[in-house]
Amino acid sequence: MNDSLRALRFIYGYPLRYRREIVTATVIMFVGLLGNIAVPLLTRYAIDIGILGGKSSTLLVTSLGVLAAGVATTALLHYGKRIRFTVASKAVNDLREDLVRKMMHLGPADVAEASGGRALTRLISDAVSVRGLTNGGLLELLNQILVMLAMLVTALVIDPRTTLLACIPLIFVVIGNFTVQLRLQRAFIELKSQFTKLLAGVGESLANINVVKSYGRESDASERLNKVNEAHTARDGQMKRTYSRWEAILNVVGGLPTPIALWAGGNAVLDGTSTVGDLVAVVALVMMFQMSIHMLAMHVNGAFRSVVTAQRLLRVMDAPSVIASREGTTDVPALGGIRATGIDVDIAGRRILDRAEFHVEPGEAVALTGPTGSGKSTLLHVLARLRDPEAGSVAYDGVEARSYEPAALRRRIVCLPQRQWIFEGTLEENVRFARPEATRQETADAVEAAGLAHIPLDRRFGASTLDLSAGERQRIGLARVLLVDPDILLLDNPTANLDAETEAALLETVLRVRRGRTLVIASQQPAVSDYVDRTISLAPREPSAGATATLAGAARPDGGKDS
Incomplete structure (x- = not known):
């Protein structure tokens, strides 16, 4: 656990170098996501006051309100993503710069991860993953959790009984998602290792193509790479099939809240303890809550993968430099002996x-x-x-x-x-x-x-x-x-x-x-x-x-x- 936390601190340290921009983007996107909650509330008001109350002016106002909420949400999310994209590019460049500087201080035989195709994997595949972490991962996970809480509180205020009943299946979905991610983490580690071997093999074969040709070993070189590629493809397919199976099961369970909300909320309307507008608003909020759970699973997946990526990068960053200390005087006299x-x-x-x-x-x-x-x-x-x-x-x-x-x-x-x-x-x-x-x-x-x-x-x-x-x-x-x-x-x-x-x-x-x-x-x-x-x-x-x-x-x- 401590190693995982250290890895997360390391990998997220790069986007957090631009803390002000990240906080600004997170707040902007949070406000934008909150704007989605306004739509069910306006719809509820339009139904209960406009339609059932017979006030056409209210319908016009609420319709314009829904339009304004949609435009504001889209604009805020777009602006927040632009800030994040800029930070992501800077974070990737910073990480690559640190990796190259570290590799320059390592002996070629001292760390396998810093040579040949392995170094390319760190600088290309692993470094680029910081871009995804900046635009998602734990940062977006925090936003989704806060928005989900806001949706849950809003739905509970409108109709607590219907909301609680609808949320019961989602508890199993959340637990299931965490279980699946933990199981797939080991497979993802193996997959990244195979990809590194594949890239290293391609790089070595291309760099030594004349040696390969000189001995007529083109077929052997190709076959060796094909074996690694086939193993990588098989493991990738197995991981995707496992995830797809669990995803299908969890989607079925995760789809139960909507019919539960319709049944429980509809009965509340028939009993006179709730209005039609309440029913529509709660069902809409529950559906949005379901979507947020799905997004939450994606960001949890990103967080798990970021741990693996960070641990691979740390193997390079933690490797001892061949020069123990780089401090000293810069005033070097003429040397001889x-x-x-x-x-x-x-x-x-x-x-x-x-x-x-x-x-x-x-x-x-x-x-x-x-x-x-x-x-x-x-x-x-x-x-x-x-x-x-x-x-x-x-x-x-x-x-x-x-x-x-x-x-x-x-x-x-x-x-x-x-x-x-x-x-x-x-x-x-x-x-x-x-x-x-x-x-x-x-x-x-x-x-x-x-x-x-x-x-x-x-x-x-x-x-x-x-x-x-x-x-x-x-x-x-x-x-x-x-x-x-x-x-x-x-x-x-x-x-x-x-x-x-x-x-x-x-x-x-x-x-x-x-x-x-x-x-x-x-x-x-x-x-x-x-x-x-x-x-x-x-x-x-x-x-x-x-x-x-x-x-x-x-x-x-x-x-x-x-x-």
Whole structure:
């Protein structure tokens, strides 16, 4: 129960950021819904005074009154919904912004819900559900309850006996609806999980379509998605059939109040304890009450589903950030040396680095080598403070890394990933992504220094473009680095998938534009050692001892410095 309440507080916290607008819309719509009660009362007056009393003028006045009540109700409901729609759009945008910001602070292996198709589901399907919650759910549930109470009190004032008899079946309808919603909640959780798997599978298949084609596995990929789709469809159909069955039963029971009101109210008219106008008004109010019960069930359904959605979103929001604290000074001096001491890193329950030690002098060039899985990329991320270790510390020129605000460090220390992200836009836009305030000339200089002078700045690329060679992609990443002009440059396997000639050309470019920067290159390529001052080996221990790592230094063949 506590988890459900926390989930509701979280999901409704977004529309309630605009509390004034929400309260205004709720009050306006409540008044509009109350306007519906005026119609049966005016009709009662028209029958008893106008028709039975023989006053045609009263009929005219009450007819105009019914028209005015209808117009006022429609206008108020329309205006209230417009306010809610505006708030709903803002709430969805706020939630998406918070989700993206949170995902940016997570490690890719640290939370499954924040990667691939699962992240898309959170940002699209789950986030959009806030729109429905803003326009309905608990907010509309409150309105419906208040309006129902107003209808009930009005009907009780007119004819208490008939009203109480007519409401007896509705007690069973309310209890039944809550029971059904509780039973279907588990099915809805499973359904959302299957939808996430389906979207994740589609995204992965499309992103790796060339791999699928290369091995002729199109049929297998399609069959795998079809199985998930069939399971999703079957579960969805089962849930809908269950709900439809219960809905039919509850609708039959829920339809009893009207004939009960006609029978009991009609007898009251025959006994002379009630008027025809009273009978018409009570029957109309009971029918409206029935409709409100139906709307109430819909909003209760929305509330139950909002709990499931919120719990899914909270799995992302509650995931620990890879950077424990984002506070610190923004005044970062020029950096040069790095010292890492006793570094422990766990990812997805696996120890990647165990008591790792690392030291590089200001202006030194170091190669970080080791087999796949030894933790080279993870160590670079720790050195650049893209993630904090579980234990140990990193210091820049003797100052603890956590003393600096992470965003402020990005101008002083840059970690260039192995795979460069090329987005839709021009070469200039792709390079300036690293420093948007850079001038066109500064961008052109960085592009030329990175060895891309043969590509015009205004050449456009598609997202994940395939018309660039692996070397050109790496050089775009290098151009971004040069535009930032950091003091410390960390390169994560920059020569992967490059032939020997391209590898040599890229490394020579890196050294040419280095200009005294501290440089660490993580690589499996032996040739990298020829371009640096010394080499540090990162070697995993035996699996029986755990997936841990140690560091060992090695001298350059030309007699370079040892570690």
